[in-house]
Amino acid sequence: MISRDYDDVPGTYVLDSRSYRKGYHLNMFCMSLNKAECREEFARDEMAYLQKFPMTDEQRQAVLDRDYIRLLQLGANVYYTFKIVSHDRQPPQVMYGKMSSPPMSFEEFQEMMINGGRPIDGNRSKKESGNG
Amino acid sequence: MARLVAGMGTSHVPGVGAAMDNGKTDEPYWSELFSGFAPLRAWHAENVPDVTIIVFNDHATSMALNHYSTFMMGVAESFQPADEGWGPRKVPVVQGHPELAWHLVESLILDEFDMAVTADFDVDHGLTVPMSIAYDQPDAWPTRVIPLCVNVIQHPQPTALRCYKLGQAIRRAIDSFPEDITVGIWGTGGLSHQLGGERAGVVNPDFDRMFLDNLVRDPMANTRLTHTDFIREAGSEGIEMIMWNVMRGALDEKVREVYRLYHIPVSATAYGAIILEND
Numbered sequence: 001m002i003s004r005d006y007d008d009v010p011g012t013y014v015l016d017s018r019s020y021r022k023g024y025h026l027n028m029f030c031m032s033l034n035k036a037e038c039r040e041e042f043a044r045d046e047m048a049y050l051q052k053f054p055m056t057d058e059q060r061q062a063v064l065d066r067d068y069i070r071l072l073q074l075g076a077n078v079y080y081t082f083k084i085v086s087h088d089r090q091p092p093q094v095m096y097g098k099m100s101s102p103p104m105s106f107e108e109f110q111e112m113m114i115n116g117g118r119p120i121d122g123n124r125s126k127k128e129s130g131n132g
Numbered sequence: 133m134a135r136l137v138a139g140m141g142t143s144h145v146p147g148v149g150a151a152m153d154n155g156k157t158d159e160p161y162w163s164e165l166f167s168g169f170a171p172l173r174a175w176h177a178e179n180v181p182d183v184t185i186i187v188f189n190d191h192a193t194s195m196a197l198n199h200y201s202t203f204m205m206g207v208a209e210s211f212q213p214a215d216e217g218w219g220p221r222k223v224p225v226v227q228g229h230p231e232l233a234w235h236l237v238e239s240l241i242l243d244e245f246d247m248a249v250t251a252d253f254d255v256d257h258g259l260t261v262p263m264s265i266a267y268d269q270p271d272a273w274p275t276r277v278i279p280l281c282v283n284v285i286q287h288p289q290p291t292a293l294r295c296y297k298l299g300q301a302i303r304r305a306i307d308s309f310p311e312d313i314t315v316g317i318w319g320t321g322g323l324s325h326q327l328g329g330e331r332a333g334v335v336n337p338d339f340d341r342m343f344l345d346n347l348v349r350d351p352m353a354n355t356r357l358t359h360t361d362f363i364r365e366a367g368s369e370g371i372e373m374i375m376w377n378v379m380r381g382a383l384d385e386k387v388r389e390v391y392r393l394y395h396i397p398v399s400a401t402a403y404g405a406i407i408l409e410n411d
Contacts, residue, residue, distance in 0.1 A: 010330070010331055012326065012328075012363060012368050020286065027196070028198065031192050031196045034192075034214075034216060048271055069329070072329060077192075077328065079274035079327075082217070083192065083216075086216070087217060093383060093399065096400050100330060100333065112333055114397060116337075117333055117334065117400075117402065118331065118332070118333040118335065120334055122344050123334055125224070125364070130140045
């Protein structure tokens with residue numbers, strides 16, 4: 001698989017041709033939640049609705065679990081997973097906190113942002129953050 | 133002849149629209165930001181152009197993986213606020229300006245910028261939140277709008293330089309429009325922010341300040357930033373800042389900074405706004 005220079009940026013998922021293909025149906029499921037009638041159908045029986053999309057079982061399970069970081073690893077993009085957290089009537093900070101490493105509650109994520117956000121220093125590259 | 137009067141850059145965080153729509157702007161979390169909007173709104177109240185070109189991006193609302201364009205011009209008579217997953221915002225319908233929009237399309241394509249065209253496009257927070265920031269909550273928007281939608285989500289996005297050159301071509305098109313109207317241009321999105329991944333919440337005030345300073349004094353410096361510069365330094369969603377280059381490219385080489393606002397946090401972002409007039 002072709003590597004990209006941004007692969008070195010830690011904790012970052014770029015929607016490129018690799019994730020496009022892996023996450024296509026997962027993202028299109030998320031996109032469907034823009035429609036009120038789809039949101040209602042999903043709310044009635046989440047698994048039955050997910051079966052209508054040719055996703056992998058792992059992707060379906062990650063949606064049911066609201067495992068947002070797993071969804072990104074399986075090809076989802078955050079603007080698409082936004083539709084799920086909105087469907088749940090939760091503020092997006094709930095999702096951002098769950099994706100963070102280590103995971104944070106809504107309050108903890110909000111507090112981090114009020115205190116100036118996650119610092120860029122130490123987070124520019126995998127080498128710099130010690131995850132390389 | 134049409135005349136380009138000014139440019140604005142502003143973030144388009146959906147939370148700003150939600151705070152207004154739900155009457156929360158006096159809450160401590162929001163009050164400082166909205167105090168900062170007051171001088172910006174005062175300037176806009178005195179400087180309403182006939183038409184505003186709003187450079188924005190769609191967020192998996194009217195475009196998705198199955199069908200997207202790098203640059204797309206909205207030529208419809210009007211554009212409805214979109215349902216992005218929680219019902220459409222209760223803001224006025226956006227009135228278009230098909231005559232200038234078509235002039236831009238024709239002029240840009242002959243100028244080597246091959247625009248996609250849409251006459252059927254609901255506009256999401258990327259466009260309506262900047263309108264709310266500029267004009268608050270009127271019964272009807274005071275300016276007509278030409279939406280210019282840029283792909284900033286699916287890699288590869290257009291380069292920072294391409295966006296600047298598009299702005300220059302837009303300026304040539306405005307200058308050749310025979311009608312005697314005033315035009316504004318807004319670049320939206322940014323500033324530094326990352327919404328997805330373990331690094332969510334990263335912001336970079338030094339990078340943002342450099343970008344804003346460059347807009348005023350050395351706009352070409354912002355055209356040399358690569359996609360990976362933005363992703364690494366300004367967060368994966370910070371790449372929206374390339375849309376500010378379209379705005380800047382349309383203005384004169386020398387500009388006057390009228391107002392600047394910078395505030396952390398707005399949701400998971402560094403909020404920034406700048407108003408620039410031709411000097």
